[in-house]
Amino acid sequence: MKVIIKFALVGGLGFITDIAILTIMLQLGAGAIYGRVISFSCAVLLTFFLNRRITFQSIGPIPNQLFSYLSASFIGLLVNWFVYYFGLSFTSAQVSLGIASAVAMIFNFVLYRYAVFKTPKQPPPKP
Secondary structure (H helix, E strand, O other): OHHHHHHHHHHHHHHHHHHHHHHHHHHOOOOHHHHHHHHHHHHHHHHHHHHHHHHOOOOOOHHHHHHHHHHHHHHHHHHHHHHHHHHOOOOOHHHHHHHHHHHHHHHHHHHHHHHHOOOOOOOOOOO
């Protein structure tokens, strides 16, 4: 349960980063789609390092884990992007982002926990 709470807190920080940067990009005239590409990229990098250190306390090689994390995040991005884009038809970019983030969070937790930061299997004890 502690892992889920940590994941949610890190995700919350990622969401704040995402929405803050999206809002700045919108104010700069970047548009909802381009602004989201920038904001999502920043949020993913932040959450990688926080999840690696705090949530899953991983000691694996950073380059391998970063590649796996980015790959898993791409799957989460597809879910996130679909929900975000669909939501733009009904609500603001910020509200759509909130809904998309919540839905994708479930997918991301499973992928990160069991594919990216999985605990290596311990060798059997020697007699």
